[in-house]
Amino acid sequence: MDVRTMCLGLLVKQEATGYEIKKAITNGHASIFYDASLGAIYPALNRLTEDGLVTCEELSQDKRPDKKVYRITTKGMNTFEMALLQPPTADKFRSDFLAAMFFCGQMPESRLVEILDEREEFHADRLAALKELEQESQSVGETFLTRYAMMYHASNVQFLKENRYLLEADQNEDDNAEAVQ
Amino acid sequence: MDVRTMCLGLLVKQEATGYEIKKAITNGHASIFYDASLGAIYPALNRLTEDGLVTCEELSQDKRPDKKVYRITTKGMNTFEMALLQPPTADKFRSDFLAAMFFCGQMPESRLVEILDEREEFHADRLAALKELEQESQSVGETFLTRYAMMYHASNVQFLKENRYLLEADQNEDDNAEAVQ
DNA sequence: CGCTAGATATATCAGACTGATATATGACAG
DNA sequence: CTGTCATATATCAGTCTGATATATCTAGCG
Numbered sequence: 001m002d003v004r005t006m007c008l009g010l011l012v013k014q015e016a017t018g019y020e021i022k023k024a025i026t027n028g029h030a031s032i033f034y035d036a037s038l039g040a041i042y043p044a045l046n047r048l049t050e051d052g053l054v055t056c057e058e059l060s061q062d063k064r065p066d067k068k069v070y071r072i073t074t075k076g077m078n079t080f081e082m083a084l085l086q087p088p089t090a091d092k093f094r095s096d097f098l099a100a101m102f103f104c105g106q107m108p109e110s111r112l113v114e115i116l117d118e119r120e121e122f123h124a125d126r127l128a129a130l131k132e133l134e135q136e137s138q139s140v141g142e143t144f145l146t147r148y149a150m151m152y153h154a155s156n157v158q159f160l161k162e163n164r165y166l167l168e169a170d171q172n173e174d175d176n177a178e179a180v181q
Numbered sequence: 182m183d184v185r186t187m188c189l190g191l192l193v194k195q196e197a198t199g200y201e202i203k204k205a206i207t208n209g210h211a212s213i214f215y216d217a218s219l220g221a222i223y224p225a226l227n228r229l230t231e232d233g234l235v236t237c238e239e240l241s242q243d244k245r246p247d248k249k250v251y252r253i254t255t256k257g258m259n260t261f262e263m264a265l266l267q268p269p270t271a272d273k274f275r276s277d278f279l280a281a282m283f284f285c286g287q288m289p290e291s292r293l294v295e296i297l298d299e300r301e302e303f304h305a306d307r308l309a310a311l312k313e314l315e316q317e318s319q320s321v322g323e324t325f326l327t328r329y330a331m332m333y334h335a336s337n338v339q340f341l342k343e344n345r346y347l348l349e350a351d352q353n354e355d356d357n358a359e360a361v362q
Numbered sequence: 363c364g365c366t367a368g369a370t371a372t373a374t375c376a377g378a379c380t381g382a383t384a385t386a387t388g389a390c391a392g
Numbered sequence: 393c394t395g396t397c398a399t400a401t402a403t404c405a406g407t408c409t410g411a412t413a414t415a416t417c418t419a420g421c422g
Contacts (some may be wrong), residue, residue, distance in 0.1 A: 001280045002407075010285050017373055033279030037409050038190065042373060044407095065371040065416055084288045088277035088296060098214035098268030098329065099182045102322045103190050107265045115269060138350040141283045147344055155336045163328055170321040183378075221379050223402060246387055246400040265394055 001083070003036045003044040004053075008080040009012045011054060011072040018042050018050055018068065029133065032149040053079055104167050116164050120157055127153040182220040182264070187211075192235055192253040199249065210314065210323045213330040226251055234260055250345050261265055268324040279323040285348050297345050299336055 001009075010030065018041050024030055026042075047066075048054045050178070053076035057069045096118050113171055127134050130150045139144045182190075191211065205211055206222075229235045230265075234257035238250045246255050247355055253261070278300050285293050311331045318324040 001275070001277050006280070009197060009280070012284070012287060017371075018373090019369095028200075029283065033274065034284065035273065037274065037411095039374075039410070040370090040408050061371085061418055063416095064369095069369060080284075081278040081287060082313060084281065084293065088281050091278065092216065092273070092275040094182070094215065094216065094273040096182050097272065098326060099187070100265065100269050101325055101329075102214065103193070103261075103265060104322045105320060106193060106262060107192075111266060117328070122414095140347050142284045143208040144282055144344060144347050145279060147347075148340060149280075151336060152341050155332060159329060159332050163325060166321050166325050166328075172230060198400075199402090200398095204399095218380050218382095219401090220381070220403075224378090242387095242400085244388055245398095246385095248400060 001034070001089075003040040004048055005029075005080065005083045006034055006036065006073060007041065007044050007048060007070075008053060008076055008083070011070055011159065012077060012080055014087065015069055017070040018045050021045075021070075029137070029145050032145045052076075101167060105170075109168070110166060116160060116167070120160050122151045123156045123160070127157070182215070184217045184225040184262045185234075186227060187215060187217065188222065188225050188251075189257055190262070191251060192251055193258060193261055196250055196252040198251065200228050202251075210318070211324050213326045219301065229257065233257075233290075244347060262316075282348060286351075288351070293348060297341060297348070301341050304334045304337045304341070306337070 006025070008026055010016060010175065012088055018038070019040055020168065022036075022038055024080055034099065045056070049056045049070070052073060054070045054072050057068060057071070059069060060066050073138050100107065100112075100115050127150060130146055130153065134143075134146045134150070136169055187206070188202055191197060191205055197205065199219070202222055203217075205220055206215055206217055226235065226237070230237045230251070233254060235251045235253050238252070239247060241247050241252060256328045278296065281288065281296055282295075307330060311327055311334065315324075315331070318327050
């Protein structure tokens with residue numbers, strides 16, 4: 001799902017500014033399955049406006065910078081619904097953490113242990129944050145997503161606790177082998 | 182981890198051609214946590230060669246097009262080890278499937294059911310493929326990654342079976358509400 | 363009081379990357 | 393003979409990231 005389609009989808013749910021869309025993607029339920037930079041969001045909104053899929057209204061604010069509120073049009077609704085009927089493309093996933101595990105033979109053991117500890121903490125933190133997000137679920141889709149993300153992070157914590165010995169033991173063997181030489 | 186660093190890492194393990202690197206990323210253990218296009222791999226290898234981090238040897242082949250074999254240099258080894266010492270960046274994840282679940286209120290129920298069925302099948306297929314990949318694990322990192330991926334896909338299948346009713350029930354209610362109107 | 367950091371807002375841009383396409387050799391199936 | 397697939401190389405238009413820029417205001421700290 002490209003950034004324009006994602007913006008359309010969020011605007012189906014609620015009119016928003018570019019800044020609010022970025023916040024929804026960063027902190028809301030959409031953060032579970034999507035990310036996009038401001039560098040992509042603002043041009044996408046401009047393009048959607050040019051194409052007549054959304055409208056843009058500039059508003060002044062007290063004590064705040066002026067803002068641009070985007071609303072989806074009927075044409076935009078139709079375009080989004082057509083997009084949803086396309087087959088979903090494959091997930092896109094890149095993990096520096098898993099890459100580090102893949103190349104763990106090339107790193108010092110102390111570094112490996114540090115990364116594993118940080119990763120367990122990261123997943124535990126995300127789990128706690130999701131308990132709060134769960135209160136904010138307003139549709140079955142959001143509930144489903146939150147439960148999915150909680151399952152994901154909980155199973156990652158458990159997997160790390162149960163399997164990190166595989167990597168740590170090997171490093172001990174490596175270090176011992178080095179000491180013997 | 183950008184494409185140049187990933188190429189370096191794979192070349193630490195084994196000299197390879199651009200085509201072989203793409204295959205390793207698509208079919209090997211690296212596919213669990215990474216993807217990159219040929220459009221990024223070939224320019225990355227060229228840049229690594231220019232920077233002296235790898236060498237490039239052109240070989241003729243019988244019954245096959247000529248190939249370019251890349252080997253890492255000592256400078257490349259050092260660069261890669263330095264890269265591994267940097268803090269891992271956040272995972273990058275985009276899921277069209279989860280996006281479809283997020284926007285499921287905007288799609289017909291038949292479509293939703295179809296997507297859920299396909300997704301269960303996808304995870305089951307990946308699980309079967311990983312059982313084969315497991316036989317090919319040659320390091321503790323590869324074993325760890327394979328187990329991680331198997332856990333990931335198995336828990337996704339289970340989660341879908343146990344939770345898809347949330348989405349399907351709501352759609353039934355929506356459809357029934359529409360029928361009543 | 364002044365400074366810094368953060369939130370709220372908009373936006374741009376160099377460089378990295380995707381996905382499609384192109385060309386080429388050869389094997390295999392229909 | 394044709395089409396598809398595997399093995400190989402490569403390019404490129406368009407998309408996107410991550411950093412940066414500018415601006416208004418509030419809150420906290422010394």
